[in-house]
Amino acid sequence: MSLAVDDLQVYYRTLRGDVRAVDGVTFDIADGEIMGLAGESGCGKSSLGNSLVYLTGRMKYVGGTVDLDGTKLPIWDFEAMNEHRFRHISVIPQYAMSALNPTRKIGAMTADLVGSRGVPYKHVAGEFIRRLELVGLSKDVLGMYPIELSGGMKQRAVMVVSTLLDPSLLIADEITSALDVSTQKAVAEMLVEFRDRGFVKSMVVITHDISILYQVADTILVMYAGHLVEKAPADVIIGAPSHPYTRLLISSLPEVGVRYTERRLHGIPGTPPPLLAPPEGCRFRDRCPLASAKCVKRPPFRELEPGHHVACWEVGG
Amino acid sequence: MSVLVELDGCTKVYRIGSFGSKRLTAVRDVAFGLDAGEVVSLIGESGSGKSTIGRLILRLSPLTAGSIRFMGEDVSTFKGRSLREYHRHAQGVFQDPFSSYNPIYKADRVFKLIKDTYFPAVGAREWAHKVGDALDAVSLDPAQVLHRYPHQLSGGQLQRLLVARALLLDIDFLVADEIISMLDASTRIDVLNLLGDLKARGLGILFITHDLSLGNYISDRTVILRRGVIVEMGETEKVFGDPRHAYTRMLLAAVPQLRHKWSADGDGRTVAAALEGDGIGSALVEIERGHLVRLEEGA
Numbered sequence: 001m002s003l004a005v006d007d008l009q010v011y012y013r014t015l016r017g018d019v020r021a022v023d024g025v026t027f028d029i030a031d032g033e034i035m036g037l038a039g040e041s042g043c044g045k046s047s048l049g050n051s052l053v054y055l056t057g058r059m060k061y062v063g064g065t066v067d068l069d070g071t072k073l074p075i076w077d078f079e080a081m082n083e084h085r086f087r088h089i090s091v092i093p094q095y096a097m098s099a100l101n102p103t104r105k106i107g108a109m110t111a112d113l114v115g116s117r118g119v120p121y122k123h124v125a126g127e128f129i130r131r132l133e134l135v136g137l138s139k140d141v142l143g144m145y146p147i148e149l150s151g152g153m154k155q156r157a158v159m160v161v162s163t164l165l166d167p168s169l170l171i172a173d174e175i176t177s178a179l180d181v182s183t184q185k186a187v188a189e190m191l192v193e194f195r196d197r198g199f200v201k202s203m204v205v206i207t208h209d210i211s212i213l214y215q216v217a218d219t220i221l222v223m224y225a226g227h228l229v230e231k232a233p234a235d236v237i238i239g240a241p242s243h244p245y246t247r248l249l250i251s252s253l254p255e256v257g258v259r260y261t262e263r264r265l266h267g268i269p270g271t272p273p274p275l276l277a278p279p280e281g282c283r284f285r286d287r288c289p290l291a292s293a294k295c296v297k298r299p300p301f302r303e304l305e306p307g308h309h310v311a312c313w314e315v316g317g
Numbered sequence: 318m319s320v321l322v323e324l325d326g327c328t329k330v331y332r333i334g335s336f337g338s339k340r341l342t343a344v345r346d347v348a349f350g351l352d353a354g355e356v357v358s359l360i361g362e363s364g365s366g367k368s369t370i371g372r373l374i375l376r377l378s379p380l381t382a383g384s385i386r387f388m389g390e391d392v393s394t395f396k397g398r399s400l401r402e403y404h405r406h407a408q409g410v411f412q413d414p415f416s417s418y419n420p421i422y423k424a425d426r427v428f429k430l431i432k433d434t435y436f437p438a439v440g441a442r443e444w445a446h447k448v449g450d451a452l453d454a455v456s457l458d459p460a461q462v463l464h465r466y467p468h469q470l471s472g473g474q475l476q477r478l479l480v481a482r483a484l485l486l487d488i489d490f491l492v493a494d495e496i497i498s499m500l501d502a503s504t505r506i507d508v509l510n511l512l513g514d515l516k517a518r519g520l521g522i523l524f525i526t527h528d529l530s531l532g533n534y535i536s537d538r539t540v541i542l543r544r545g546v547i548v549e550m551g552e553t554e555k556v557f558g559d560p561r562h563a564y565t566r567m568l569l570a571a572v573p574q575l576r577h578k579w580s581a582d583g584d585g586r587t588v589a590a591a592l593e594g595d596g597i598g599s600a601l602v603e604i605e606r607g608h609l610v611r612l613e614e615g616a
Contacts, residue, residue, distance in 0.1 A: 040501040180362035180527065185571040185579060208502065211530075211573040238575055252506045254534040255575050256557060260513045265534075267507035271471050 001070075002202040003029040003052075003169055008064035010051040018060070019275045021047035023226040025064070026301060027309070029169070029202050034195055036213030036234065037206045039223035042272065046094060048223070049171045049206045051075060053091045069168055087117055090167040090200075094174040096158040100146035107142030110161050117165065124164055131160045131199070135190055152183035159190060163199045170200040174207055188216045210253065214238050219307070222246050225272045225283040228301050232308040242304060242315045245284045282312070290314040319388075321490055321521040322374060322407075323350045326383035329369050329545075343369045344545045346383070351521045353489065356512060358524040358532035358553070360568075361542035367525045370542075371492040374523065375409045376400060387490070405435060408483035409492035413499055414475035418467040424475065425463045427482045435486060451481040454518075455511055473504035480511060491515065494525040509535055529572045533557050538607075541565050547601060551608030561610040 008025045011018040021044040029035050039045045051059060052066060052075065061076035068089060074080040093099050101109050110128060111121035129139045135156040146154055155175060163170055172191060176184040194200055205217055213220050213234060220237040222229040222245070230243040241247045248268045258265065270287035273279055282288070285295040294313040303309050304316040329344040344366040351357045361367040372378045374385055376392055385392040387407060395403045411417060418424055428448050432439065439447070452459050455477040462474055470478070476496055483491055493512060497505040512522055512535055526532050532539055533553060540550040541564065549562040560566045570580070601609045 040503060181529070181568055181571045181573075182362070185573070188573070189579070209573070210502070211575050214575055215573050215579050249503055250575070252503055253575060254506065254509070254530045256530045256533050256569065256572060258530075258534055259553075260510070260535045264510060264513075265506045266510075267505070268503035271504075 001028055002031045002033065002068070003204075004065075004067040005052075006065045006067075008048070008051065008066060009062035010047060010055070011060045011062050012047075012058050013060050014058070014276065017276055018062075020226050020278055021059075021275055022051060023275075023278075024298075025223075025228055027221060027228060027231055029204070031201055032195065033219060034191065034203045034205060034217045035231075036210075036217030036220040037204055037223065038208065038210050038213055038220055039229075040208065040272065042225075042275070043223045044226040044275075045206050045208075045223050046173055049091070049173050049204055052169070052204075053085060053089055053171060054078065054081060086113070086162070086167065087165050088167055089169045089171070090162045090165075091171040092158055092162050092173065092175050095178070096175055097151050097154045097178065099158055100154060102146055105143055105145055106149075106157055106161075110142075110164070113161065114164065119165065128160065128164060131164070132157070134193075135160055136186075152179055152187065155179065155183075155187055156190065159187070159194070163194060166199055168201045169204070170194075170202075171204045172206065175205075176207065176212055177209070184212070185215075188212055192216050210238070210250070211255075222249070225278060226275050227283050227298075228309070228311055229284070230308075230310050231301075236308060242308070242310045243312050244288050244290050244314070248289075319353055320350050321353045321355075321388060322523070323386045324348055324370070324374070324383070325386075327370070327373060327380060327385060328382040329366070329373060329378070330381045342545055344373070347542075347545070347547055348383075349540055349547065349550060351490075351523060353521050354516055354519045355538065356516050356522045356524055356536040357538045357540060358526060358536035359540050359542060360526060360529060360532045362527060362568075364544070365542040366545035367527075367542050368494055369545075371409060371494045371523060371525050375407060375492055376403065377409075401435070405486045406488055407490040407492070408486060408488050409494060410476065410479045410483060410496050412495035414472050414479060415467065415499070417479060418475065420467055422466075423464055424467045424470055424478055425465075427478065428485065431482060431485050447485060448481075451484045454484055454514070455481045456507070457481065471504070472500050473508060476500060476508055477511065480508075480515075484515075488520065490521045490523075492523045492525065495527070497531065498526070498528070529557070529568060530574075541568070546611065547609070548611045549609065550601075551605075555605070555608045559608075561604060561608075 006026050008022055010022040011020050025048060037045045055061060066073045066075050073084055114121055114124055132139060137153060137156060141157060176187050179187060195203060207213060217234050219231060220234050221231040224245050230246045238250060241250055252265055252267050254265060268287055273283050281296040281298050285291040299311045299313045301309050301311040310316060325348045327344055327347045331341045331343055333339045333341050347370060359367045359370060373380050380393055432444055449459060457477050462470060462478060467475060497508050500508060516522055524536055536553050539553045539556040541548050543564050549556055549565045560569055599612045601611050603609050
């Protein structure tokens with residue numbers, strides 16, 4: 001087991017109270033697993049990803065545990081996490097394109113970064129250049145400023161830098177969203193390549209685009225309004241989802257080949273509940289076609305079949 | 318069906334750099350037409366000039382060369398009153414609904430602005446009735462959206478309000494520039510279906526997108542742009558079902574699909590071939606009725 005998250009709760013502090021972005025989340029990631037984390041905007045997927053690496057100022061650790069390779073991560077303690085950050089668990093942030101220091105050349109910035117972890121740059125320089133070449137960047141980029149690279153090149157450079165110390169877990173947050181389809185494909189395939197070559201052991205790939213996850217992820221975890229909805233192998237989520245939310249979501253996605261004139265797709269009526277004082281019980285129940293009186297109690301995230309977890313009272317008996 | 322909008326030889330050159338010392342050709346010699354009751358999707362990657370074309374048609378930026386005709390009249394000749402009259406018939410909705418509104422005004426103020434500018438003589442009761450009809454057409458409940466501030470509404474609601482605003486003008490033509498890119502998956506399809514409903518009411522729609530599956534879902538005809546040049550255009554079934562240009566094929570191979578994995582061996586050669594050369598000098602050739610392809614150099 002690479003990562004084990006148990007009943008994690010991370011809230012945002014606001015003047016009007018706590019926003020329950022990650023509210024009691026329990027899941028595991030196996031060694032070598034690429035887990036896709038999908039959901040709509042505001043469902044807590046980025047908050048979950050971020051909370052495993054660093055809690056920003058307004059985020060508040062409320063409860064739960066995170067174990068990485070059997071070691072408990074002190075995610076509530078910013079300083080103590082420095083030990084693990086980048087070395088054991090690393091992140092490619094959303095908008096990685098602006099994550100690079102604009103005043104430092106790529107090579108110098110990387111030297112600073114590994115130096116801050118007590119690793120001399122010359123120990124990793126050869127490997128760094130080799131990996132840059134693997135993703136199609138020449139070693140000339142070491143002497144370039146970020147502004148000299150295109151969006152796709154920056155994204156690839158950030159990927160190589162974040163995984164330079166071979167972390168156990170990599171969190172890739174919406175890294176393909178701002179790219180053109182051709183670049184998007186190259187970057188997504190690179191994620192799989194990095195796993196296959198052992199640069200990282202396991203991965204959490206966060207995106208709102210489920211069709212990308214189907215291409216690269218082994219399993220997909222769907223979130224809705226701060227709760228987990230369903231986790232299953234990618235084929236099952238796309239082909240035979242169980243939770244009503246997943247089913248409606250998948251059926252609303254247009255594919256190449258589906259035409260408006262032939263088959264009209266439908267969205268999900270309604271909007272997600274506010275996470276500031278969310279309703280008790282299942283958070284999808286206001287929009288759910290199967291909702292019953294039972295749903296005022298929160299459904300457990302139970303295992304229907306091996307590897308297939310669902311949080312719904314109405315499915316699986 | 319009558320031709321609503323007709324572009325011919327449209328070219329747009331931006332001046333960039335300090336004091337406009339450099340020139341950037343964003344759109345080069347683009348020609349296509351759009352009929353009433355037709356959805357044409359304009360598909361391209363970033364920097365392909367797709368948004369520029371939308372802005373040119375709406376007269377939000379001036380054309381460098383070529384002509385755009387709306388119902389037979391040259392758009393570039395419109396000034397003052399005739400330009401305002403043009404905007405009564407042609408409107409645009411853009412990508413980011415959150416920045417299209419003034420955050421300190423209630424969202425429905427956009428309707429009042431329309432009334433003040435275009436319909437000063439219409440009575441309050443009649444106007445309220447018109448607003449009700451427009452909201453109905455975009456399936457919004459007036460009680461839920463009127464007298465609310467933009468931050469109190471969802472992206473889908475804001476985007477639909479903008480479409481309702483355009484409908485108040487009795488428009489014939491709508492430029493929809495990436496209107497659903499910022500929306501969530503569960504609501505975006507409803508806004509897309511809304512375009513289908515508008516088409517059924519006889520509107521001509523230019524649907525600008527980078528997402529091939531969305532273009533394929535809604536449009537009658539498709540225009541594929543690359544670096545400001547049309548590389549392929551034709552009926553949507555033809556362009557998607559039988560793509561002839563290497564670039565179109567590369568796009569189709571790269572788009573992530575729900576039930577088909579990217580082919581493992583990849584299509585490396587075609588990608589490289591498609592990315593070489595910029596197609597200038599070669600001509601658009603009609604390979605079958607209504608299906609035009611730019612010939613590749615050396616092909």
